[in-house]
Amino acid sequence: MILAARLALSSLWHERVHLFCNVAMLAGALVPLLVLFGVKTGIYRALLDELLSDPNLLYVTTLGDNEFSEADQAEIAGWPEAAFVALKTRAIADDALIQPLDGGRVGQATLVPSGPGDPLLPEELEVSERRIAVSQRLADQLSIGAGADVRVIGRTELRPPLIINVSVVAVLAPDSSSGNVILMTPQEMDLFEAYFDGYSIPQFGLEDGRPIEERVSSFEGLRLYADGLENVVRLENRVQDRFGVRTHSRAQEIEGVLALGRNLNLAFLLIASTAVVGLGAALLFSFWAEVDRKRRVFATLMLVGFRRSEIAVVPLVQAVAVGMAGVAVAFVLFGLAAIGADVMFSDRMPAGQGVVALSALAAVLAVVLPLVIVLVASLLAVRTVLGIDPAITLRTT
Secondary structure (H helix, E strand, O other): OHHHHHHHHHHHHHOHHHHHHHHHHHHHHHHHHHHHHHHHHHHHHHHHHHHHOOHHHHEEEEEOOOOEOHHHHHHHHOOOOEEEEEEEOOHHHOEEEEEEOOOOOOEEEEEEEOOOOOOOOOOOOOOEOOEEEEOHHHHHHHOOOOOOEEEEEEEEOOEEEEEEEEEEEEEOOOOOOOOOEEEEOHHHHHHHHHHHOOEOEHHHOEOOOEOHHHOOOOEOEEEEEEOOOOHHHHHHHHHHHHHOOEEEEOHHHHHHHHHHHHHHHHHHHHHHHHHHHHHHHHHHHHHHHHHHHOHHHHHHHHHOOOOHHHHHHHHHHHHHHHHHHHHHHHHHHHHHHHHHHHHHHHHHOOOOOOOOOOOHHHHHHHHHHHHHHHHHHOHHHHHHHHOOOHHHHHHHO
């Protein structure tokens, strides 16, 4: 076997023109596919990264006046489609005033329920009792930042104001929220709703009003974030089916992006399939023609002591050699093309991201599949070798 393999490689090197043609044919088919797949992956990944940089793309909210409980929140939090859920109070409790404790300008803001795992906050931070987060716009208006002590104020003409002293744990990223927003726990937001409903809140000095003990807390809506683009529609539908409420999300925008990805994959699959069939057919006839041209040589080798199985190794070894050389050349040319594309379009891509991207799995497949193709294409040549009868071949050629 070893001698046959050495013979195969020597023959291949002796006929370098034929080797060059096969390698060029393989690389010529593989390089455009690699570049096409790399560009598709790079541009689509950049598009997804740009979309996912806005966490509100995964946002799902309920519409209308509904009733949700903490048990409903716990149930939804256990769904695989949900990454975050918080209870929303009635709209009457959404508006509040905010002012630094050391005085200064008073701002008006919208209260938004938050909690552990809020996508708008860094992973290591969360709002809790007496700890809030504010939007960049609100922080700029009041000249406050993380660590600032402020008071959040609920005000109505019918009774003294509700004042809760809190500290700012974070300022939200500019692109994560628009307007003046305060992230606060649902429980503290519920106190503002109780205040506007006329209940007493003795822990904050409001003794007048109906006893707070008589109040039964309920929440008007939900603030939800899906666990991935594919789960936005699933989460929205599941909430609608489970609670019979209307919801709103950016599902149409997401579906458009996902549909683009599916269409690009389908287009690449069609092009790649055509290229594979054409390449396989070309290599098949090339390997077969080479064996058929050397029938007399193979017949002579059999007469001098080589077994058929050993001679059959020759086209297999040559096919593997062609495949490895073709893949190596293809990756060199692909690398040059990728560098050129990145240089040409670097100003149109996000920082640190190239136009052409190839994952480790795709790179492995790009190596394995061409080798499989050349091995399959060499099977007809192997079959031809196994069918050679030395006596007949030497007598008739």
